[in-house]
Amino acid sequence: MITRRGFIRSGGAVVAGMVLPSWWRAPAPAVKLVEIAMRSDTAGSKVWFDPIGLLVEPGTTVRWVVKQNVHTTTAYHPDNGHHSLRIPEGAAPWDSGYLVNPGDHFDVTLTVPGVYDFFCMPHEAAGMVGRLVVGKPGGPGALPFDYFTGRAGTGQWLPVPAAAQQNFPAVERIVHERTIRGRLDALPATPGPEPR
């Protein structure tokens, strides 16, 4: 008995054998994988993601890889220690936990279009953050940092620290340039006290 699926499969093979040249092979689906390095200077004084801003297509897998120091990649989301929501609503938040050794890595596949802001847990206050635009800009990550002020249910949300705010590349710049490198000499100076 030939099922519909089996018929199509066998028939398809016959047709392919008649029409397509012998060297033809169906191309494997392209693996969309991009890498973000998690870096530090020797003293642990300067820390950064590289790239710090990236435009990718929906379905892309982003891999964060430790190069120096100890880091996390953590989405701005209330599930992650009451941080404010700065990824698309409906997108799953992530938190890698501490990645301790060089080469340790963490993968996330992003399917929901919009802006995704993320940070490094021990280095957020020092400004170690990054931003992804998946497909087209949109969602909470495209809004001002204080967009949730006064909204019901956000009383416990934490504001983005000042040093982190100033380090995010603009959404428009990411869309225009696609990749924005994180650079040691582009980092802010030692952060001062938070505004009261």
Added chain:
Amino acid sequence: MKRIALGALGAVFGLGLLLVTPQSALAQRKAPPGDGYKKVSTLVPLPDFLPGLGTLYADPATLPAGPFLAYDRQGNLVSSIYMIPLKDMNSQKAFSGLKSGKGEQVDHVDVVYNAGHPGVAEPHYHFILWYISAAKAAALK
């Protein structure tokens, strides 16, 4: 004869050191220091050996300021480190009566900004009292 005299002198000098150095100082000179100190890598997710610093031990009751006692790969005490958060410095918080390496002679002091790490996950300064030369400290890899 000369060799015997030198040996005797060395023995007397060594015995003298033992007499003037408190037992707790000797206990700290080699890892693990005991006395409530725990290896930091067993308390928080950090590598055992941190290049530029060494293997750290701390008494959890003294965190985050410390001291952290740092040891080279051979287990010799190389420094005492105090980790002071920037926010505490900005709010003019005082830290007094911090312990130091018992009986150790400070060679030099480094004051180094650190962006944060597990255990002190915020910007802070390391105040490092080195008991070894700058060249030996630079070789801690």
